[in-house]
Amino acid sequence: MNPFRPRAPRRASRLTAALATAGTLLVVAGCSSAAGSADADAKGLTTVTLALDWTPNTNHTGIYVAQRLGWFKKAGINLKIVPYGSTAPETLIANHKADFGISYQEGVTSARAAGQDITSVYAVTQKTDVTIAVSAKRDDIASPKDLDGKTYAGFGAPYEKPLLQSVIKNAGGKGDFKSITLNTSAYAALYAGKADFAMPMPTWEGLEAKLTGKPLKNFQLSDYGFPAIYSTLIASSDQYLKGNSATAKKFLAAVQRGYVYAADHPAKAADLLIAANKSVLTNTRLVKQSEQMLADSYYRAADGSVGTQSAERWQAFADFEYTSGLLSDANGKKLTAKPDTSTYFTDAYLPEQS
Structure with missing residues (x-):
């Protein structure tokens, strides 16, 4: 299991895959919105795809809560959750094969520095989960x-x-x-x-x-002085966000509603997550304790907000990666200057916090 990506033992190879795009993409049937434009199904709902980073777990709770309680449909969205396969969510997003995906700060930072079309739009965990x-x-x-x-x-x-x-x-x-x-x-x-x-x-x-x-x-x-990390976040592409601004806002409003519910009602949220994934989440005691811990210390920022991101946090972690020689450009060459991470994330599609 990779420290920055919960429950992802193949993380190192997946990051390599995320940065080596051409010719190796897994095309997920029905996964992408053509030319970055949302499609409508027979019921008039807009189809939105979300690629998972691993098997369903408590980091995904808000998504499954919103789905089980019908909040995506109420927002006019037909959410298709794409199970994790052999291609990283970052790769699917950057190559416009998925509208959104579960990612993490290191993954987005490395991919964006290398010129990939990926932007963080929602921070699931506000505290470093490692x-x-x-x-x-x-x-x-x-x-x-x-x-x-x-x-x-x-x-x-x-x-x-x-x-x-x-x-x-x-x-x-x-x-x-x-x-x-x-x-x-x-x-x-x-x-x-x-x-x-x-x-x-x-x-x-x-x-x-x-x-x-x-x-x-x-x-x-x-x-011990290490920058705080967004261990779990939701990312999209600039192409999708610019072409589907209204849909992106509706999607994230439902997501936020799901995570607020999880933060306020962890036991009920855990039950909804388990009900949606009975064959995967068999250790219900672990799931419920995990959900309680996330609700107590991880979902909400210090100011009580949910989903928001900090420019200072994004820049501090990128500075560490740059200083450590971990960031490369689109040609695989080490960056020669610290990146400006102001475009690596956005809160512009979040609903206002109450």
């Missing part, structure tokens, strides 16, 4: 500085090493550690002694670890 974690039994690790010389169980993504080095150094360490690639869950690797630390999601793997009797001790990235 931590540095060790087994709760490790009394010898009281701070990230104690990770020097230890072994990290990761996912092979290029941003992991500079991120961890930054946190460890800010905690007073040197940033020297070994790495292995995960082939199991983070907490299982830690308790099996295969590694000393990992970067799991507190709203999923952290809870799962606790429920299985293998609790984790967590270090928040922001406590």
Whole structure:
């Protein structure tokens, strides 16, 4: 599982796919709106496609709530949820094969820097949904500085090493550690002694670890100077947004209504999510605890708003990626100047916050 994309163990290869577009696209039947223009079905509803980033999980709750309660149809929208396949949502969006998709800040930043047509329009999680974690039994690790010389169980993504080095150094360490690639869950690797630390999601793997009797001790990235991250967001393309402004606003109004409901009624929202995905979400206890945690600490920003994004947060993370040499242009060459992220996101299609 990739730290910036919840429940996505293929994240590193998917990012590569998102940036290597020509000739490899998966064309999803009925997935795209021709020439960026919304289509209407036989009932007069406008068809909108949304590509998932992984199997349905609690990060998708607001979408399924709005769908189950009929809020998309009430807005005149026939929502088609595209299951995750072999092509990343970023690729489908940027090549106009999906109208919207579930993404994350690192994915959008890398793709946009490389000239891809993708823009974040909704922040699902307002708090960074990843931590540095060790087994709760490790009394010898009281701070990230104690990770020097230890072994990290990761996912092979290029941003992991500079991120961890930054946190460890800010905690007073040197940033020297070994790495292995995960082939199991983070907490299982830690308790099996295969590694000393990992970067799991507190709203999923952290809870799962606790429920299985293998609790984790967590270090928040922001406590050690690392920029806050939008771990889950909804993205679209400039082409779609400009050609379908009214539909985009109606779609996001329904999405926001769904996530506000989830924030205010986490137990009921969890039940709606489970009902829509019974064959996938079989651990109902985990789903309900995850939903409660998201409602308590992740869905709402500090000012109480839902879905909104910060220009400062987008620029701070892009600055980190640029300084770490992680951003490349459309020709695969490293950027020679920090990118201006003002076009990487927009709140213009959100309804006004009450």
